[in-house]
Amino acid sequence: MAADDLTDLTDYSPDGVDLTLIRWMLSLTPAERLEYLEERVNDIIAIRELNART
Amino acid sequence: MPERKLIATLRALHSGGVEFILVGGLAAVVNGAPVDTFDIDVVHSRHPANVDHLLSVLEALDAMFRIQPERRLKPNASHLASTGHLNLITRYGPLDLLGTIGRDLGYQELISHSPEMDISAGLRIRVLDLETLIAVKEELGGEKDRAVLPILRRTLEEKRKRSP
Numbered sequence: 057m058a059a060d061d062l063t064d065l066t067d068y069s070p071d072g073v074d075l076t077l078i079r080w081m082l083s084l085t086p087a088e089r090l091e092y093l094e095e096r097v098n099d100i101i102a103i104r105e106l107n108a109r110t
Numbered sequence: 111m112p113e114r115k116l117i118a119t120l121r122a123l124h125s126g127g128v129e130f131i132l133v134g135g136l137a138a139v140v141n142g143a144p145v146d147t148f149d150i151d152v153v154h155s156r157h158p159a160n161v162d163h164l165l166s167v168l169e170a171l172d173a174m175f176r177i178q179p180e181r182r183l184k185p186n187a188s189h190l191a192s193t194g195h196l197n198l199i200t201r202y203g204p205l206d207l208l209g210t211i212g213r214d215l216g217y218q219e220l221i222s223h224s225p226e227m228d229i230s231a232g233l234r235i236r237v238l239d240l241e242t243l244i245a246v247k248e249e250l251g252g253e254k255d256r257a258v259l260p261i262l263r264r265t266l267e268e269k270r271k272r273s274p
């Protein structure tokens with residue numbers, strides 16, 4: 057696939073915001089958004105802990 | 111380091127009868143903005159009865175000021191009645207209690223901009239809407255606030271397209 061083809065597969069605002077990510081978040085319920093964040097935060101903490109020990 | 115328990119913290123406040131509004135990064139996420147945040151920011155009612163409820167919940171959560179955790183300084187009623195910001199650590203993680211945000215906007219001023227939202231099973235709380243969140247961050251104009259504004263504005267645009 058040529059690099060130019062990606063323009064049809066992405067959607068950024070003029071100020072560089074990934075609109076596909078926003079649309080995905082808006083497709084979730086508020087509770088699902090919060091659960092997703094909580095899982096993400098805990099994943100990040102786990103990665104930090106893992107690297108702190110090595 | 112213990113796991114962050116964002117939902118458990120909010121459930122504890124709600125179960126304890128505390129009147130509060132979720133603001134900051136978590137409010138942005140609940141409103142659909144894809145931003146990362148590690149702490150919980152809430153604006154609480156500074157009414158004396160609410161301060162009492164809040165003190166009970168904070169005691170149960172073993173809350174203390176983050177600045178010098180080794181001194182185990184606990185917030186008191188006077189702190190909670192003030193318009194300032196209390197940066198606390200609890201057994202569930204960081205919790206910031208804000209008497210006011212922006213230009214002296216407290217619980218009473220924000221309540222009409224904070225619809226109730228279901229954020230977990232059996233947990234319905236007030237969350238600051240995106241319009242007000244953006245307005246407050248625009249007013250403050252700090253570097254951290256400005257950095258997140260493009261995402262908040264685009265999220266608001268997308269939300270409006272979905273529900274004109």
